[in-house]
Amino acid sequence: MTGFGTPRDVKGKHxxxxxxxxxxxxxxxxxxxxVNAQPQN
Incomplete structure (x- = not known):
């Protein structure tokens, strides 16, 4: 996924x-x- 007209964030946090x-x-x-969560399906 890329931002629409936004600078690309290398780490993806933004x-x-x-x-x-x-x-x-x-x-x-x-x-x-x-880890101990029940399956969602």
């Missing part, structure tokens, strides 16, 4: 923050699950 702010529901799916 884009990740934008993604979390714009799409909190979708961003939650990409977060690391706890």
């Amino acid at each position: 884009l990740k923050r934008i993604w979390e702010l714009e799409f909190p529901e979708e961003a939650a799916d990409f977060q690391q699950q706890p």
Whole structure:
């Protein structure tokens, strides 16, 4: 994913923050699950 007209962040932290702010529901799916978490399906 690239930003729309935004400078590319090499480490991806800036884009990740934008993604979390714009799409909190979708961003939650990409977060690391706890090791002892139950399967989501």
